[in-house]
Amino acid sequence: WGQPLHLFPSVGSTQDIARALAEEGAPEGTLVIAEEQTSGRGRQGRRWHSPPGRGIWMSLIMRPVQPLQYTPQLTLLAAVAVCRALRSVSNLDIGIKWPNDLLIDGRKVCGILVESAAEDGYVRHAIAGIGIDVNLAAEDLPEELQTIATSLRMESGGEPLDRTLVAAAVVQELEAMYQLYSEQGFAAIAALWEALAFSIGQHLTVHTPQGVIHGTATGLGNNGELLLQQEDGRILPVYSGEIHL
Numbered sequence: 001w002g003q004p005l006h007l008f009p010s011v012g013s014t015q016d017i018a019r020a021l022a023e024e025g026a027p028e029g030t031l032v033i034a035e036e037q038t039s040g041r042g043r044q045g046r047r048w049h050s051p052p053g054r055g056i057w058m059s060l061i062m063r064p065v066q067p068l069q070y071t072p073q074l075t076l077l078a079a080v081a082v083c084r085a086l087r088s089v090s091n092l093d094i095g096i097k098w099p100n101d102l103l104i105d106g107r108k109v110c111g112i113l114v115e116s117a118a119e120d121g122y123v124r125h126a127i128a129g130i131g132i133d134v135n136l137a138a139e140d141l142p143e144e145l146q147t148i149a150t151s152l153r154m155e156s157g158g159e160p161l162d163r164t165l166v167a168a169a170v171v172q173e174l175e176a177m178y179q180l181y182s183e184q185g186f187a188a189i190a191a192l193w194e195a196l197a198f199s200i201g202q203h204l205t206v207h208t209p210q211g212v213i214h215g216t217a218t219g220l221g222n223n224g225e226l227l228l229q230q231e232d233g234r235i236l237p238v239y240s241g242e243i244h245l
């Protein structure tokens with residue numbers, strides 16, 4: 001994976017470039033990286049701050065042959081892969097906040113957005129968009145992100161990291177995790193995810209499109225949904241939402 005590689009100085013969003021390439025038939029593993037995004041996007045319609053030369057803003061084309069309903073599994077797969085890669089290049093204590101934010105000491109260092117297109121209920125292509133705050137300094141963060149975001153550099157005493165090495169580690173782990181997923185199924189990924197996640201065993205408040213719910217996170221369900229145990233013992237599956245630890 002990582003071939004072919006499309007490198008851009010500045011784009012709107014690497015997601016849009018990768019989607020256009022996928023629609024033209026680009027193979028699985030095709031990677032789009034930009035030095036800067038002028039309209040990077042996050043989950044739930046949010047913007048993704050993507051200043052030039054400081055981070056890794058990338059989108060990877062995947063073509064799993066599977067029903068669309070399994071797409072959340074790919075998001076968790078990407079979170080596991082990036083988490084493992086960042087730990088290996090930095091020695092930082094990086095963990096996953098469900099579903100797919102990577103945090104260091106409660107601050108976000110990476111966000112992941114998987115967008116997919118379907119045909120007859122099957123995935124035609126899935127685009128894994130990954131934004132990693134590698135070398136941002138505190139002054140690169142806009143006011144509203146100062147207390148909630150961080151970067152690998154800020155967490156490593158100000159020493160900048162080689163972005164090429166970080167990106168290579170990420171792509172390598174993505175390919176390895178995808179292979180594990182293809183050979184052993186989602187259960188293998190879920191086990192790795194649970195070991196890297198902060199929220200398992202904790203009492204959580206989750207803001208979902210259906211309202212606010214509380215419960216103790218017990219693990220992941222078959223499609224990557226978070227399982228929340230209620231006070232009366234019932235297990236409630238949560239498919240989308242925002243965790244408040």
Ligand code: BTN
Pocket residue numbers: 012013014015037039040041042043044046048050056057058059101110111112113129130131132
């Ligand atoms: C989130 O945490 O809300 C997800 C953020 C995803 C950001 C990445 S950066 C590369 C790719 N291009 C985008 O426009 N978004 C994703």
